[in-house]
Amino acid sequence: MNNFSIKNLFTFKITSLNLLVAVITIGLLSAFMAGAVYYFLHGHHVYNVTRQHPWGLLIAMYVFFVVSSTGLCLISSIGHVFGIKEFQQIGKRAIAGAIITLVSGFAVIALEIGHPVTMLIYNVLTPGLTSAIWWMGTLYGIYLVFITFEFYFLAIKIDHKWAKIFGIGGLLSGLAAHSNLGAVFGFLISRPSANGVFYPVYFILSAMITGCYLLYLIYGFKYRNNYPEALKPMLIKLNKILGMLLGILIFFEGWKIITALYGNVPNRAATVLHAIGSPTFIYGEVLLGMLVPFFIILISNGKAIKPMVYASLTGMVGIFFMRYDLVHDTLIYPMTLLKRSEYQLAPTFIEYFPSITEMAIGFGGIGIAIALFYIAEKVFNLDAEKVDE
Amino acid sequence: MARYGMALDYNNCINCKACEVACKEENGVLLGADKYRIWVGVKEAEGEYPNISIASQTYHPSQCQHCDNAPCQQVCPTHATYYDDYGVVRVDVEKCILCTYCINACPYDARYVDDRTVTVDKCNFCSDTRLADGETTTACQATCPTKVRTFGDLDDPNSEISQLLSHREYRRVKEHLGTKPKLFYLL
Numbered sequence: 040m041n042n043f044s045i046k047n048l049f050t051f052k053i054t055s056l057n058l059l060v061a062v063i064t065i066g067l068l069s070a071f072m073a074g075a076v077y078y079f080l081h082g083h084h085v086y087n088v089t090r091q092h093p094w095g096l097l098i099a100m101y102v103f104f105v106v107s108s109t110g111l112c113l114i115s116s117i118g119h120v121f122g123i124k125e126f127q128q129i130g131k132r133a134i135a136g137a138i139i140t141l142v143s144g145f146a147v148i149a150l151e152i153g154h155p156v157t158m159l160i161y162n163v164l165t166p167g168l169t170s171a172i173w174w175m176g177t178l179y180g181i182y183l184v185f186i187t188f189e190f191y192f193l194a195i196k197i198d199h200k201w202a203k204i205f206g207i208g209g210l211l212s213g214l215a216a217h218s219n220l221g222a223v224f225g226f227l228i229s230r231p232s233a234n235g236v237f238y239p240v241y242f243i244l245s246a247m248i249t250g251c252y253l254l255y256l257i258y259g260f261k262y263r264n265n266y267p268e269a270l271k272p273m274l275i276k277l278n279k280i281l282g283m284l285l286g287i288l289i290f291f292e293g294w295k296i297i298t299a300l301y302g303n304v305p306n307r308a309a310t311v312l313h314a315i316g317s318p319t320f321i322y323g324e325v326l327l328g329m330l331v332p333f334f335i336i337l338i339s340n341g342k343a344i345k346p347m348v349y350a351s352l353t354g355m356v357g358i359f360f361m362r363y364d365l366v367h368d369t370l371i372y373p374m375t376l377l378k379r380s381e382y383q384l385a386p387t388f389i390e391y392f393p394s395i396t397e398m399a400i401g402f403g404g405i406g407i408a409i410a411l412f413y414i415a416e417k418v419f420n421l422d423a424e425k426v427d428e
Numbered sequence: 429m430a431r432y433g434m435a436l437d438y439n440n441c442i443n444c445k446a447c448e449v450a451c452k453e454e455n456g457v458l459l460g461a462d463k464y465r466i467w468v469g470v471k472e473a474e475g476e477y478p479n480i481s482i483a484s485q486t487y488h489p490s491q492c493q494h495c496d497n498a499p500c501q502q503v504c505p506t507h508a509t510y511y512d513d514y515g516v517v518r519v520d521v522e523k524c525i526l527c528t529y530c531i532n533a534c535p536y537d538a539r540y541v542d543d544r545t546v547t548v549d550k551c552n553f554c555s556d557t558r559l560a561d562g563e564t565t566t567a568c569q570a571t572c573p574t575k576v577r578t579f580g581d582l583d584d585p586n587s588e589i590s591q592l593l594s595h596r597e598y599r600r601v602k603e604h605l606g607t608k609p610k611l612f613y614l615l
Binding site for chain 1 (some may be wrong): 443462467468469470471473488490499502503505506507516522523524525526527528529531532533534535536537539540541546548570603605606
């Protein structure tokens with residue numbers, strides 16, 4: 040641990056980039072607080088969710104954060120669980136990031152779930168074992184315990200044996216929790232476009248991609264794209280891993296779309312056809328989230344470190360749209376197919392756009408994550424120990 | 429123990445919406461476009477002017493289908509959604525955490541958020557307001573002027589609903605999902 044003081048907490052090198060990040064972080068934190076207060080005053084009415092579209096931006100942001108957490112945990116496990124030397128140096132920082140993004144996700148979802156305290160009580164007293172949400176929530180709780188102990192043995196009371204044991208526990212519980220989050224959507228028999236095996240697998244794949252993007256961003260910001268020699272082999276290997284993962288993702292997505300459209304199965308084909316025509320899919324998911332980073336890796340032959348930091352920024356924007364579209368596209372097909380009154384138009388695809396409060400809380404969660412990461416960097420020594428190197 | 433269901437002779441429906449009003453009145457359902465336990469769907473007339481098939485326009489009363497294999501019950505993380513002793517799918521407001529997973533999972537759009545309790549609400553065949561007092565009809569059935577609805581015990585072979593289902597053809601909505609609905613639309 041570092042020598043920590045309040046004065047030290049508010050002391051940082053004054054550069055334009057640091058100041059910009061500080062202002063953005065304070066802005067996002069303020070937005071989160073304002074959104075939370077407004078929600079406590081008015082309840083769910085301040086969200087644009089409806090009977091036909093009951094989940095919105097906050098669920099998407101929760102998924103975004105826990106995907107980030109699982110991704111960081113999975114990528115860091117390459118080093119301290121599977122023993123690949125170059126990746127051992129990222130362990131502390133990645134696990135700190137995993138804890139922080141998970142906590143940020145919990146902060147956001149706590150303002151979406153109507154009765155979070157009741158949830159804590161009845162999740163234990165009357166567990167719904169057939170519910171993917173129950174398994175997801177419980178497993179994420181276990182995962183948080185594992186990675187917290189893992190971090191403790193990595194950064195506070197250094198013990199590599201116990202760090203590895205808790206690392207394996209974190210890896211397995213993270214995989215289980217995250218695939219269950221996919222199953223939350225995959226189990227919906229009422230939504231043929233989501234129902235099936237795709238999402239549980241896709242969630243793990245996209246989590247690993249998110250982990251790669253975040254590591255490029257974290258190290259890119261820390262070293263201002265001027266990396267120590269010890270770090271470069273890891274970042275180049277990360278390039279190749281990311282390229283392979285993106286290739287698999289593009290392949291998966293392609294076949295998911297083809298199989299959904301093939302045969303024009305009612306509900307499923309129409310939903311997917313509508314989804315792939317939306318700008319959030321074409322420009323967000325495909326262009327920013329997949330193609331820009333993928334082609335940079337291809338063109339550089341898997342050796343682009345500096346461009347990948349910028350591509351990771353577009354990648355994370357794309358990942359956000361993947362989460363947003365995941366929630367929105369699952370819900371766009373109307374369940375009631377008839378009109379409810381004489382002069383009403385026949386039901387069509389359901390529209391949704393998040394309210395200001397949803398945006399304040401959802402994006403404000405990013406402010407929580409950045410602020411907590413800043414504090415973690417100040418409190419703990421997240422750099423690799425010499426013995427690791 | 430009875431196992432309740434409802435048969436709907438929907439071709440008799442005249443879309444007067446008395447059932448919607450009776451449901452709201454009986455169960456204290458709040459006003460608002462999103463707040464309803466039951467509704468009457470309108471199937472539009474088919475064809476182009478002047479060849480419009482008037483007979484193709486039908487009304488389709490609907491509500492929770494009280495599935496024997498209810499997706500909403502399976503996905504509930506706290507068992508807030510449960511089957512009561514009569515097979516009626518109900519919500520325990522004490523346990524509901526308002527995650528709204530059940531609203532997503534219901535293939536029939538039968539659930540909504542009740543602002544009185546800030547939990548999920550749905551049709552419960554008037555279990556609290558009528559059946560608990562020993563009555564054997566639901567508010568929507570009792571008020572229907574054309575006797576569209578027949579409510580009763582599916583396990584009693586002599587009940588009116590069992591008799592209807594034994595000699596009338598019927599269909600169930602989205603049956604292919606394996607939900608085993610207990611609302612029967614008489615043909």
